[in-house]
Amino acid sequence: MTPDEFRRSGHELIDWIADYIDGVGDRPVQATVEPGDVRAALPEHPPTEPESFEAVMADVDRVIMPGVTNWQHPNWFAYFPANNSAPSILGELLSAGLGVQGMSWVTSPACTELETLMLDWMQELLGLPDRFRSTSETGGGVIQGSASEATLVAILSARFRATGGAVNLDGDTSKLVAYATSQSHSSIEKGLRIAGIGTDRLRVVPHDAAFAMRADALAEMIAADRAAGLVPFFVNSNHGTTSSTAFDPTAAIGPICRDAGTWLHVDGAMAGIAALAPEFRWVNDGLDFADSYCTNPHKWMGVNFDCTTYWTSDRSSLLGALSILPEFLRSAAAETGAVIDYRDWQVPLGRRFRALKLWFTIRCEGTASFRHMICEHVSMTQQLAEWVADDDRFEIVAPHPLNLICIALTAGDAATDALIEAANAGDAGHFTRTVLDGRSVLRISVGARTTTPEHIRAMWAALRTLA
Amino acid sequence: MTPDEFRRSGHELIDWIADYIDGVGDRPVQATVEPGDVRAALPEHPPTEPESFEAVMADVDRVIMPGVTNWQHPNWFAYFPANNSAPSILGELLSAGLGVQGMSWVTSPACTELETLMLDWMQELLGLPDRFRSTSETGGGVIQGSASEATLVAILSARFRATGGAVNLDGDTSKLVAYATSQSHSSIEKGLRIAGIGTDRLRVVPHDAAFAMRADALAEMIAADRAAGLVPFFVNSNHGTTSSTAFDPTAAIGPICRDAGTWLHVDGAMAGIAALAPEFRWVNDGLDFADSYCTNPHKWMGVNFDCTTYWTSDRSSLLGALSILPEFLRSAAAETGAVIDYRDWQVPLGRRFRALKLWFTIRCEGTASFRHMICEHVSMTQQLAEWVADDDRFEIVAPHPLNLICIALTAGDAATDALIEAANAGDAGHFTRTVLDGRSVLRISVGARTTTPEHIRAMWAALRTLA
Numbered sequence: 001m002t003p004d005e006f007r008r009s010g011h012e013l014i015d016w017i018a019d020y021i022d023g024v025g026d027r028p029v030q031a032t033v034e035p036g037d038v039r040a041a042l043p044e045h046p047p048t049e050p051e052s053f054e055a056v057m058a059d060v061d062r063v064i065m066p067g068v069t070n071w072q073h074p075n076w077f078a079y080f081p082a083n084n085s086a087p088s089i090l091g092e093l094l095s096a097g098l099g100v101q102g103m104s105w106v107t108s109p110a111c112t113e114l115e116t117l118m119l120d121w122m123q124e125l126l127g128l129p130d131r132f133r134s135t136s137e138t139g140g141g142v143i144q145g146s147a148s149e150a151t152l153v154a155i156l157s158a159r160f161r162a163t164g165g166a167v168n169l170d171g172d173t174s175k176l177v178a179y180a181t182s183q184s185h186s187s188i189e190k191g192l193r194i195a196g197i198g199t200d201r202l203r204v205v206p207h208d209a210a211f212a213m214r215a216d217a218l219a220e221m222i223a224a225d226r227a228a229g230l231v232p233f234f235v236n237s238n239h240g241t242t243s244s245t246a247f248d249p250t251a252a253i254g255p256i257c258r259d260a261g262t263w264l265h266v267d268g269a270m271a272g273i274a275a276l277a278p279e280f281r282w283v284n285d286g287l288d289f290a291d292s293y294c295t296n297p298h299k300w301m302g303v304n305f306d307c308t309t310y311w312t313s314d315r316s317s318l319l320g321a322l323s324i325l326p327e328f329l330r331s332a333a334a335e336t337g338a339v340i341d342y343r344d345w346q347v348p349l350g351r352r353f354r355a356l357k358l359w360f361t362i363r364c365e366g367t368a369s370f371r372h373m374i375c376e377h378v379s380m381t382q383q384l385a386e387w388v389a390d391d392d393r394f395e396i397v398a399p400h401p402l403n404l405i406c407i408a409l410t411a412g413d414a415a416t417d418a419l420i421e422a423a424n425a426g427d428a429g430h431f432t433r434t435v436l437d438g439r440s441v442l443r444i445s446v447g448a449r450t451t452t453p454e455h456i457r458a459m460w461a462a463l464r465t466l467a
Numbered sequence: 468m469t470p471d472e473f474r475r476s477g478h479e480l481i482d483w484i485a486d487y488i489d490g491v492g493d494r495p496v497q498a499t500v501e502p503g504d505v506r507a508a509l510p511e512h513p514p515t516e517p518e519s520f521e522a523v524m525a526d527v528d529r530v531i532m533p534g535v536t537n538w539q540h541p542n543w544f545a546y547f548p549a550n551n552s553a554p555s556i557l558g559e560l561l562s563a564g565l566g567v568q569g570m571s572w573v574t575s576p577a578c579t580e581l582e583t584l585m586l587d588w589m590q591e592l593l594g595l596p597d598r599f600r601s602t603s604e605t606g607g608g609v610i611q612g613s614a615s616e617a618t619l620v621a622i623l624s625a626r627f628r629a630t631g632g633a634v635n636l637d638g639d640t641s642k643l644v645a646y647a648t649s650q651s652h653s654s655i656e657k658g659l660r661i662a663g664i665g666t667d668r669l670r671v672v673p674h675d676a677a678f679a680m681r682a683d684a685l686a687e688m689i690a691a692d693r694a695a696g697l698v699p700f701f702v703n704s705n706h707g708t709t710s711s712t713a714f715d716p717t718a719a720i721g722p723i724c725r726d727a728g729t730w731l732h733v734d735g736a737m738a739g740i741a742a743l744a745p746e747f748r749w750v751n752d753g754l755d756f757a758d759s760y761c762t763n764p765h766k767w768m769g770v771n772f773d774c775t776t777y778w779t780s781d782r783s784s785l786l787g788a789l790s791i792l793p794e795f796l797r798s799a800a801a802e803t804g805a806v807i808d809y810r811d812w813q814v815p816l817g818r819r820f821r822a823l824k825l826w827f828t829i830r831c832e833g834t835a836s837f838r839h840m841i842c843e844h845v846s847m848t849q850q851l852a853e854w855v856a857d858d859d860r861f862e863i864v865a866p867h868p869l870n871l872i873c874i875a876l877t878a879g880d881a882a883t884d885a886l887i888e889a890a891n892a893g894d895a896g897h898f899t900r901t902v903l904d905g906r907s908v909l910r911i912s913v914g915a916r917t918t919t920p921e922h923i924r925a926m927w928a929a930l931r932t933l934a
Contacts, residue, residue, distance in 0.1 A: 001831050006553040007485045013557050014477030017564030018470050031576045035806050038580035046588040050833035053557070056826070060561070067577025071567050079574070084566035086473040090480050090520070092563035094527070096771045097484030099551035100538050107546070109498045110534030113505035121513040145612060146815035156661060171665030173638050186791040187816060193791075194623060194814065196663015198638030298817075304563045305817055324653040324660075339502050347661065347814065348613035349654060350765075350772055359523070364468050366517035 001053070009053035016057065017089065021072065025450060029073045029430040031066065038067040074450040075429035075459060080242070080270050081447030084304035087364035091357030092304055102351045103343040112340055115143055115355035122309050122358070125367055126275040126295070129288050132311035134340075141311040142345040143354045147269035148187035149347060150294035150310040153322070155191045155234055157292065157312060158263030160321035162233035168320070173197045177225045179218055180236040181207045183246055185267060188236050210399050211246035211436065213237065219256045232262045237290075239283055240271025243434040243443070244398035244406045247271075247283070254289020263317075268295040269308070274402050276301065277371040280378070283402075291317075300377075300403070300447050301370060303361050307354055319344050373449065377403040380456045381446045387460050393467050397436055403446045406436060409467060413440040419466055428462035429455075468520070476520035483524065484556065488539065492917060496540045496897040498533065505534040541917040542896030542926060547709070547737050548914030551771035554831035558824030559771055569818045570810040579807055582610055582822035589776050589825070592834055593742040593762070596755050599778035601807075608778040609812040610821045614736035615654035616814060617761035617777040620789070622658045622701055624759065624779060625730030627788035629700035635787070640664045644692045646685055647703035648674045650713055652734060655703050677866050678713035678903065680704065686723045699729045704757075706750055707738025710901040710910070711865035711873045714738075714750070721756025730784075735762040736775070741869050743768065744838040747845070750869075758784075767844075767870070767914050768837060770828050774821055786811050840916065844870040847923045848913045854927050860934050864903055870913045873903060876934060880907040886933055895929035896922075 001009070041063040071082045102111030116134045119141030123132050134140040144150045155178070159167050162176060173196050180188045182204050192202050203225070206217045222232045235257050237248040250266055257264040266287060272295025274280035287293060292312040297303035312318050323344035343349050381403045388394045388407050398406045409415040420433045420442050434441050442463075446456065468476070508530040538549045569578030583601045586608030590599050601607040611617040622645070626634050629643060640663050647655045649671050659669050670692070673684045689699045702724050704715040717733055724731040733754060739762025741747035754760060759779040764770035779785050790811035810816050848870045855861045855874050865873045876882040887900045887909050901908050909930075913923065 001553040003485050003489055003553075006488075006557075007481060009553075009557060010481030010485070010560075011478050013560055013564075014474060014481060017561070018474045018477070020564060021473075022470055031573075033576050035572070035576070036580070038577045039584050042581070042584055044584075044587075046592055046829050046834055048834050050836070051830045053554070053831055056554075056830050064577045064581065067575070067580065068565060068567055069573070069575045071575075072565075079568070082566055082568055084563060086468040086470075086476075087520070087523075089560070089563045090473075090476060093477075093480055093556070093560045094484070096551060096556045096559035097480075097487060098535060098539075099549055099556075099771050100535055101546075101549055101772065105502070106498075106536070108534070108536045108538075109500050109502070110505045110531045113503070113534065114509070114531065117506050117509055117511075120511075125513055146817045148815045148817070152661075152814065159663075167663065167665065168660050169665050169667045171640050171660075171663045171668060173663050174641075190789070190791045190814075193635050193638075193788075194619075194661065196626075196634065196638045196640050198634065198636050200636045201638060304566050305568065305819055306815075321660075322657070324657045347619065347657075348615045348773075350613045350615070352772055362513050363518045363523050364520055367513055367515050369517065 005053065012057070024070050024072045025074045027070050027073065029070055029075050030424065031069045033067045038063055072448060072450060074448055074452065074455045076448040076451070077444045077446065077459065078430040078432045080299050080445055082299060082305055083302040083449045085302035085361050085365055085449070087360035088302060088304045088357040091360035095353040095356050098353060100353055102353055103349050104341045105339045108353070111353045111355065112342055114359060115342065116340060118355045118358045119309060119311065121362060123311065126272065127281050127284060128293065128311065131313040132293065138315055139311065139313040140315050141309060142342055144294070144308040144310045144346060145306045147185070147267065147294050147296055147308050148190065150308050151187045151265065151267065152191040152194055152347065153310065153318065154263070154265040154292040155195050156321040157314065157317040158234040159195055161263060161314065161317040162231050165320050171196060175229070175231040176233045177201045177203060177230045178234040179203045179205050179221060179232065181205050181213045181238065181248065183207060183211050183241040183243055184236050184238055185242050185269065207246070211241060211244050213248035213253065215249050215252035215256060218253060222256065222260050222262065226260065232260050234263050234265065237264060237266045239266055239268035240402065242270065244436060245271055245400065245402050245404045246398065250286025250289060254286050258289060263291045264289055266290040266293045268293060270296065270299050271402055273297065273300040274374055276367065277374040279375060280402065297358060300374065302365070302449060303357050307358060322346065377446050380451070380453055381405055383453070384444065384456055384460060391464060397439065397441055405444050406434065406441045407444065408439060408441050416440040416442060419463070422466045423463060426462065426466070428466065429459045472520065479524070491537050491539045492541045494537050494540065496537055496542050497891065498536045500534045505530055539915060539917060541915055541919065541922045543915040543918070544911045544913065544926065545897040545899045547766050547912055549766060549772055550769035550916045552769035552828050552832055554827035555769060555771045555824040558827035562820040562823050565820060567820055569820055570816050571808040572806045575820070578820045578822065579809055581826060582809065583807060585822045585825045586776060586778065588829060590778065593739065594748050594751060595760065595778065598780040599760065605782055606778065606780040607782050608776060609809055611761070611775040611777045611813060612773040614652070614734065614761050614763055614775050615657065617775050618654045618732065618734065619658040619661060619814065620777065620785065621730070621732040621759040622662050623788040624781065624784040625701040626662055628730060628781065628784040629698050632787050638663060642696070642698040643700045644668045644670060644697045645701040646670045646672050646688060646699065648672050648680045648705065648715065650674060650678050650708040650710055651703050651705055652709050652736065674713070678708060678711050680715035680720065682716050682719035682723060685720060689723060689727050689729065693727065699727050701730050701732065704731060704733045706733055706735035707869065709737065710903060712738055712867065712869050712871045713865065717753025717756060721753050725756060730758045731756055733757045733760045735760060737763065737766050738869055740764065740767040741841055743834065744841040746842060747869065764825060767841065769832070769916060770824050774825055789813065844913050847918070847920055848872055850920070851911065851923055851927060858931060864906065864908055872911050873901065873908045874911065875906060875908050883907040883909060886930070889933045890930060893929065893933070895933065896926045
């Protein structure tokens with residue numbers, strides 16, 4: 001592709017994307033293909049000679065788009081929002097165009113320093129504790145690729161601290177025990193497996209009727225494990241579970257962890273972003289006790305995936321866990337925070353210039369726009385909750401403090417499952433199913449940037465008809 | 468940012484990137500800033516109201532660019548190439564514009580199916596064993612974010628197989644032992660730490676004068692560990708080390724691993740891409756024995772970071788290690804390969820539509836262009852080797868089969884270190900230092916798409932003057 005072809009094709013693609021975003025509501029929400037359809041429509045073998053960009057884009061329209069599930073659709077009520085603001089798309093484009101590697105400060109200082117500044121901006125915008133700032137004594141923040149990686153990094157930091165670093169050499173995790181509710185994200189268990197700790201040493205802490213951790217049960221379990229000679233090393237507290245936006249009581253969990261010397265990780269992957277609106281700053285309650293915290297600008301906030309913001313108040317355990325340099329080569333500058341080598345803050349070595357898309361989004365959208373969007377989505381969800389409460393065929397099965405509501409039919413699981421299937425087969429929108437304490441539940445997640453009150457009204461009318 | 472602003476700003480940014488690529492050779496290779504300069508030039512606090520895209524781009528020019536180390540520069544001889552072809556930039560842009568999540572087949576079937584096809588295309592283009600194809604009985608491929616993640620996934624798969632899956636529950640790795648040379652990438656040791664195995668159980672296998680593993684020594688070490696009741700579970704064989712492009716003898720290592728039941732991972736992160744040129748297909752020698760393999764299209768091939776291609780011939784160990792569903796929920800369709808949920812092939816849950824940039828690059832560049840570029844870079848490197856050999860102040864300190872040459876001054880380490888420092892301070896290019904068997908070495912990595920024989924000639928003249 002010549003430079004001129006790049007310019008021409010790039011302009012065409014920008015327009016194509018603008019048209020896509022404008023018209024996404026006219027497409028079906030879900031992909032319309034069967035397994036194997038996409039591959040079958042493409043050549044089995046690669047071309048030797050170059051093809052034109054137009055030919056490729058024709059295949060995008062013909063083959064790829066019918067196979068795409070449109071996450072930006074206004075009737076997107078499934079999983080979680082994955083908004084991609086226009087400035088974040090341009091930030092990703094600039095990152096790709098520069099093609100720099102931010103593994104160390106020296107490999108592109110701006111990549112590191114802008115990221116540090118963005119994490120401090122986000123700390124300020126979210127109202128997080130000052131001990132997470134890069135300018136604090138012992139803390140700092142970093143962009144991770146996903147909340148799963150943030151969780152793994154937290155587990156590894158906790159593992160390092162609990163073993164005094166010995167685990168790096170001997171791999172001995174045999175005394176370590178972790179705690180979380182059954183409502184926690186699967187990445188907790190997956191992270192514990194990856195870290196060589198294993199499912200047997202994940203204690204499932206009972207939850208209450210609101211699906212929140214029972215702090216008294218946690219205290220008892222930790223005491224029992226300590227009495228048995230084990231080392232309670234990691235507690236995960238949810239600030240908004242995936243299934244139902246349940247909030248564990250971090251303010252009560254925190255002192256228990258502090259007294260036991262246990263690392264407290266707070267997972268606010270989805271709901272933590274609500275703190276961008278001062279009205280919902282309560283989602284941070286208890287964070288003063290946390291050793292680490294993550295939330296995802298790549299969900300509700302509108303920074304295109306991947307952009308997880310992760311903070312720790314214990315930078316030295318993080319560096320101990322992930323820096324691969326021998327002790328005598330560790331950089332004093334990096335440990336004190338004068339210069340950061342982010343390769344030592346994450347699992348991979350290489351890293352893209354992801355801070356650009358966060359910077360572009362915050363500057364070109366302005367922080368007031370986030371607050372407005374969040375308040376709108378919560379308001380739509382609460383309106384929907386009123387309508388659901390007024391229809392006695394339906395039941396709301398969990399608290400719905402923000403932008404997710406979990407409902408079921410009073411007629412039972414079979415009816416609820418049938419409703420979910422029918423809703424996804426029609427044009428009411430795209431929904432996911434979950435199970436709460438054994439019961440089938442229809443999740444309605446409200447958070448696409450394109451969703452308006454009219455979409456919520458139409459969706460609810462469609463669900464009522466199907467019920 | 469309104470849709471119209473997105474169109475206008477997007478066009479501007481495309482042109483900005485085209486200008487950047489055209490003119491990158493006129494910029495300094497390395498960033499010209501001191502620690503803290505970039506941050507100090509930006510506001511400490513985020514803006515409440517939106518700013519114009521022009522204002523942001525003005526700061527890109529004023530603040531970010533002086534802090535960028537230009538990896539696309541024709542005088543880029545440091546680390547490794549990180550080429551970003553024009554079509555790959557557009558592929559990344561489309562991925563950001565669509566904003567779909569490919570964690571499961573159902574969350575965007577095209578994201579999964581195009582990726583599977585691209586891995587099969589790459590298997591064909593590189594001439595890899597058929598047992599890595601998605602259409603094989605037990606194998607398949609996936610895009611990982613980095614070779615470090617691919618290494619970790621290989622270690623986790625090996626750990627699962629060696630323990631019959633028990634490690635997922637009990638976390639017991641106490642018998643496991645891994646093997647690699649001192650020349651292996653740091654991600655091997657980092658991966659073993661993450662996986663709860665630890666540095667003490669990484670056996671450093673001696674290498675020969677060419678920095679290649681001594682297979683006889685490996686066989687002895689494995690036998691000794693087995694006799695001691697340990698479980699040799701993982702061997703890393705390098706196809707091109709980072710320091711010097713050393714090739715471990717996989718064809719000899721393979722039978723040793725097979726007989727011992729040990730997982731054989733082959734790390735071809737940088738050099739494996741050379742197989743795109745039939746002249747260098749020998750880089751695959753021995754791959755028939757491998758349980759897993761990775762190489763990075765995001766280095767030499769020109770697909771912008773991140774795009775690591777990873778294959779395994781043992782899909783079920785990979786799924787066993789990384790699928791978090793309980794046994795009774797595991798999908799038979801996914802295990803047989805009819806439908807793939809790539810979330811179970813990697814550490815993170817979320818994933819971008821990275822196959823687009825590989826597809827765009829292969830189609831718009833054509834495979835013949837890769838062969839041409841690789842042959843040119845190798846030819847330039849071999850010409851340089853002749854010049855170095857003709858200057859008796861210099862010495863070539865390792866074999867240089869491809870596009871990297873390691874040289875030193877015969878006057879000793881102090882002189883070589885002084886040369887590296889002087890070269891990086893001037894305009895000869897950007898170089899990295901390594902240590903080979905205790906000796907200081909200047910690495911010259913030839914692989915930027917923009918580098919021509921004239922750049923090599925000028926660089927060598929500059930080095931001779933400095934020497």
